[in-house]
Structures are given as C-alpha cells and as structure tokens.
Amino acid sequence: DQQVKQNSPSLSVQEGRISILNCDYTNSMFDYFLWYKKYPAEGPTFLISISSIKDKNEDGRFTVFLNKSAKHLSLHIVPSQPGDSAVYFCAASPNSGYALNFGKGTSLLVTP
Amino acid sequence: EPEVTQTPSHQVTQMGQEVILRCVPISNHLYFYWYRQILGQKVEFLVSFYNNEISEKSEIFDDQFSVERPDGSNFTLKIRSTKLEDSAMYFCASRRSGGTGELFFGEGSRLTVL
Numbered sequence: 001d002q003q004v005k006q007n008s009p010s011l012s013v014q015e016g017r018i019s020i021l022n023c024d025y026t027n028s029m030f031d032y033f034l035w036y037k038k039y040p041a042e043g044p045t046f047l048i049s050i051s052s053i054k055d056k057n058e059d060g061r062f063t064v065f066l067n068k069s070a071k072h073l074s075l076h077i078v079p080s081q082p083g084d085s086a087v088y089f090c091a092a093s094p095n096s097g098y099a100l101n102f103g104k105g106t107s108l109l110v111t112p
Numbered sequence: 113e114p115e116v117t118q119t120p121s122h123q124v125t126q127m128g129q130e131v132i133l134r135c136v137p138i139s140n141h142l143y144f145y146w147y148r149q150i151l152g153q154k155v156e157f158l159v160s161f162y163n164n165e166i167s168e169k170s171e172i173f174d175d176q177f178s179v180e181r182p183d184g185s186n187f188t189l190k191i192r193s194t195k196l197e198d199s200a201m202y203f204c205a206s207r208r209s210g211g212t213g214e215l216f217f218g219e220g221s222r223l224t225v226l
Contacts, residue, residue, distance in 0.1 A: 032213055036217075042219050042220075043116070043219045044155065044217045045217070046214040046216065049213065049214055091155075093213070095213075098160075099157040099168050099170070100215065102147075102154050102156070104153065
C-alpha cells in the first residue's frame with residue numbers, strides 16, 4: 001500500500017541549477033510532511049518539514065511546497081551543489097507524533 | 113552533536129537463529145522507532161515505543177519481532193527466528209517529546225540471513 005509516492009527514481013541536475021523533487025500522497029489524513037536525505041551506508045537525515053497549515057517552508061537553499069488539494073509536495077534546492085547528491089525521501093504522517101510513511105526515494109545527482 | 117548509535121553495523125546469521133539489534137537513542141528523547149529498508153525498496157515502519165510500551169506497530173511487526181528498553185539507554189529489536197526475507201537494513205530512530213516531529217536516525221544495522 002504505497003501511500004507516499006515518489007515517481008522519479010532518479011534526477012540529474014547541473015551544479016548551480018534548481019533541483020525539484022516531487023512527492024504525491026494518497027492519504028487525506030496526512031498533515032505533516034518531511035524530507036529526509038540519505039547517503040550510502042548512513043541513516044536518513046532530516047532536512048525540512050511542513051505542516052498542512054502552511055503551503056511553503058524555507059530553510060536556506062531548501063524550500064518545501066505543499067499543495068493539499070492536489071496531495072502533492074515538492075522540494076526545491078537552489079542552487080544545487082555536488083554535495084547534495086544523495087537519495088531524498090519524502091515522508092508523511094497523520095500528525096507529528098505518528099509513525100512516518102516513506103516514499104521509495106529519488107536519487108539526486110548534481111554534476112559539476 | 114548527539115546522535116543515535118546502532119550495533120552491530122552488520123550481522124550475518126543463519127535462518128532460524130535469533131538476532132538482537134541494539135540502539136542507543138539520543139539521551140533526552142522519549143519516542144523510539146524501528147524501521148527497515150530491504151535492498152531496493154522503501155523505508156518501512158516497524159514499531160514505535162513510548163513510555164515503556166509499544167504505541168504503534170505495522171503489519172510487518174508480527175510475533176517474531178519484539179522490542180525492549182532494558183535499561184535507561186538501550187532500545188533493542190529482537191527477531192526470534194530469522195527468515196531469509198528479514199534480510200534488510202534496520203534503522204533505529206528517536207524523537208524528543210514536544211518536538212516538531214522529526215526523527216533522528218542511526219546509521220543502521222545490516223542484517224543478512226543465509
């Protein structure tokens with residue numbers, strides 16, 4: 001039961017350009033969304049989150065946009081850097097205290 | 113910076129054997145979780161633990177699995193009789209009370225069942 005979907009398994013972007021990672025969800029009860037970044041042989045690292053009362057949250061080069069009516073969120077990285085190359089997971093839960101449902105991840109490669 | 117630590121980093125076991133994976137969550141965190149990721153698949157929730165009891169568990173977390181917080185620092189996942197399909201990377205995570213919900217993950221324990 002794939003409640004959180006990341007339909008692009010991989011994305012390649014040039015250094016300095018914008019990276020846009022997309023995520024869709026099916027459960028209308030989800031109201032808390034997070035993005036995690038994962039390097040090989042490491043655990044996921046929290047990147048940024050957004051609750052359903054907002055449609056945008058920004059932290060430095062990272063911005064998450066939420067479109068509740070479309071059940072869609074996206075992560076924008078501007079400007080992209082080679083160190084951003086990693087797998088990015090979208091996650092969602094009914095509220096901030098419940099277990100997270102993860103997408104399958106999108107592997108981002110930022111080329112010099 | 114405080115972090116979640118997991119041991120062992122890699123364990124190889126025979127099918128049917130018992131395995132215990134250990135985790136030391138961040139010290140002031142009160143919510144603890146186990147997730148797993150089978151190679152090539154998504155990160156899957158197994159169980160959450162709060163106030164010395166399971167607060168939520170997934171369908172994966174059947175009678176073969178158990179969790180325990182034997183002392184004030186460790187959080188363990190036990191698999192009683194391992195199956196081939198239990199081979200995965202197991203991640204422990206913790207969250208502080210009243211936090212905004214982000215989980216802090218350990219680096220994972222890779223379990224290989226032969």
